Amino acid sequence: MASASEELWILGIHMTKFGKHPDKDLVDLASEAVRGALADGGVTMKDIGIIGAGNLMMAMAPTGQMVQKQLGQTGIPVYNVSNACATGATALRVACMAVKAGETDMGLAFGVEKLAGAGLLAGGNRSSDSNTWTPHGRFGAVAAVDGRIGTETMPGVFAQIGMEYGHKYGGTSFELFAKISEKNHSHSTLNPLAAYTKKMSLDEIMNDVMIAYPNTRPMCSANCDGAAAAVVVSGSKLKTLSLEQQKRAVKISASILTTDPWEEACQILPNVNTLTRNAARQAYEQSGVAPSDLNLVELHDCFATAELVHYDNLMLCEEGGAADFFNSGATWRDGSTPVNVSGGLESKGHPIAATGIANIWEVATHLRGEAKDRQIEGAKIGLTHVIGLGSACGVHILEKAAA
Amino acid sequence: MAEQIPLVDYLVLGDHPHLEANECTACGARFFDRRNACAACENPEFKKVDVATTGEVRAFTIVSFAAPGIPVPFVATVVDCDGTSVRANLINVAPDPEHVSLGMKVRLATEVIGTDDNGTEAVGFGFEPLGG
Numbered sequence: 001m002a003s004a005s006e007e008l009w010i011l012g013i014h015m016t017k018f019g020k021h022p023d024k025d026l027v028d029l030a031s032e033a034v035r036g037a038l039a040d041g042g043v044t045m046k047d048i049g050i051i052g053a054g055n056l057m058m059a060m061a062p063t064g065q066m067v068q069k070q071l072g073q074t075g076i077p078v079y080n081v082s083n084a085c086a087t088g089a090t091a092l093r094v095a096c097m098a099v100k101a102g103e104t105d106m107g108l109a110f111g112v113e114k115l116a117g118a119g120l121l122a123g124g125n126r127s128s129d130s131n132t133w134t135p136h137g138r139f140g141a142v143a144a145v146d147g148r149i150g151t152e153t154m155p156g157v158f159a160q161i162g163m164e165y166g167h168k169y170g171g172t173s174f175e176l177f178a179k180i181s182e183k184n185h186s187h188s189t190l191n192p193l194a195a196y197t198k199k200m201s202l203d204e205i206m207n208d209v210m211i212a213y214p215n216t217r218p219m220c221s222a223n224c225d226g227a228a229a230a231v232v233v234s235g236s237k238l239k240t241l242s243l244e245q246q247k248r249a250v251k252i253s254a255s256i257l258t259t260d261p262w263e264e265a266c267q268i269l270p271n272v273n274t275l276t277r278n279a280a281r282q283a284y285e286q287s288g289v290a291p292s293d294l295n296l297v298e299l300h301d302c303f304a305t306a307e308l309v310h311y312d313n314l315m316l317c318e319e320g321g322a323a324d325f326f327n328s329g330a331t332w333r334d335g336s337t338p339v340n341v342s343g344g345l346e347s348k349g350h351p352i353a354a355t356g357i358a359n360i361w362e363v364a365t366h367l368r369g370e371a372k373d374r375q376i377e378g379a380k381i382g383l384t385h386v387i388g389l390g391s392a393c394g395v396h397i398l399e400k401a402a403a
Numbered sequence: 404m405a406e407q408i409p410l411v412d413y414l415v416l417g418d419h420p421h422l423e424a425n426e427c428t429a430c431g432a433r434f435f436d437r438r439n440a441c442a443a444c445e446n447p448e449f450k451k452v453d454v455a456t457t458g459e460v461r462a463f464t465i466v467s468f469a470a471p472g473i474p475v476p477f478v479a480t481v482v483d484c485d486g487t488s489v490r491a492n493l494i495n496v497a498p499d500p501e502h503v504s505l506g507m508k509v510r511l512a513t514e515v516i517g518t519d520d521n522g523t524e525a526v527g528f529g530f531e532p533l534g535g
Binding site: 138155 | 408409410411412413432433434435436437442443460461462463464465466467468469470472473476477479480481486487488489490491492500505506516517519520521523525527528
């Protein structure tokens with residue numbers, strides 16, 4: 001049985017193609033990911049001791065049990081979780097914590113979302129508009145405040161987060177943010193599972209529809225359908241499995257979830273920086289890995305403006321140096337720290353709850369040497385990052401098996 | 404003159420419109436919403452304090468897509484009012500990158516956002532360029 005000093009490994013992992021799946025419902029997508037992960041790990045539902053099930057848009061539904069009812073009802077505990085855009089990472093943390101705590105030696109996590117065709121997310125709670133002004137809620141507002149007192153829309157919030165970084169450190173511009181998007185759209189051309197795989201020129205990106213300056217449409221994450229699932233196994237259990245399973249297993253050297261500590265302004269404009277920096281710091285400590293050791297990073301580019309600040313938050317560059325770091329070419333796939341070689345959320349897509357496991361799949365696939373055309377040669381160590389506004393940040397560090 | 408009501412309860416109308424924060428009596432952290440306790444130090448006691456009516460744009464975006472009924476484009480911003488951050492729109496300025504810049508100096512301004520069936524005006528606030 002596992003113990004608190006137990007190592008954690010990914011035994012099997014799978015993601016569906018991201019994009020439009022009009023003929024598949026939530027359970028179909030989740031089932032495809034879960035069956036794929038179980039098959040990849042060479043195990044079945046009977047081997048699994050716990051399920052962390054992630055979904056955001058239908059969070060009231062018992063998604064984990066709905067999947068069990070299609071794939072195998074074994075009576076094990078299911079934790080249905082929702083944690084904004086960190087939902088997938090949170091589901092994975094549930095499996096990791098259960099294995100780490102010794103409650104089981106094998107756990108399953110999945111995240112699934114049906115989001116194709118969804119419009120602008122968040123913002124626009126118009127319900128308080130009425131025929132006579134009546135104060136409502138914690139601000140005593142007589143009308144909806146979104147759009148009247150700043151913006152609650154995601155593109156607008158993250159635009160300000162990028163602009164704030166520029167104000168603090170300089171070096172940013174509309175063009176710089178657009179170039180980050182150009183990189184990710186270029187990377188996506190090599191990823192057959194991405195929702196969008198079209199290369200886009202800087203001109204095309206900058207002249208596309210403006211959503212919230214400086215984010216144009218291709219600089220925003222793409223709403224789409226998708227699912228991803230992972231089987232987590234304890235180190236001691238892994239030793240009892242086949243050599244082939246051991247060889248393809250990917251070590252979880254760090255698994256961290258943080259929330260935002262109080263700071264001035266954090267309830268005015270979400271502060272996505274400190275909790276990411278805290279998660280990264282804990283992850284580097286837990287794993288003994290340094291940022292310079294990373295062969296690839298999948299970070300939460302929900303908007304081009306967000307990717308920039310996370311170079312800094314994940315300590316991939318010197319504090320304040322994110323613009324210079326990007327301009328050096330470091331984060332392109334042939335650079336020193338390739339970031340979002342999957343195409344990132346801007347082109348691979350962002351089926352919210354799936355994202356925090358799909359990014360693990362991307363890194364694991366490179367560490368296994370199975371990423372085909374987009375393989376980062378010799379990749380041994382990678383980092384994944386997601387952030388959900390509210391806020392929650394998940395960071396995982398993964399390492400190739402020694403064998 | 405029509406009766407007026409502020410858009411939010413932390414906007415104080417009158418001859419000198421200003422924002423009012425809930426300040427933690429123990430650590431000085433400031434909040435604009437109704438509080439249960441201080442998120443910084445857990446103290447449940449607060450006092451009302453006036454927030455500076457001038458400040459500096461710390462971050463902004465120009466929103467082109469918003470909820471139905473919200474005129475676009477508009478400028479959403481975070482203004483640093485002498486150490487207290489405030490979320491607001493920038494008003495009385497052209498909503499384009501040529502007229503809005505990081506670090507620009509602004510001051511609080513109010514505007515009527517609508518009139519209800521009783522003839523009461525709701526008054527909102529924003530920030531406008533200083534000396535503009």
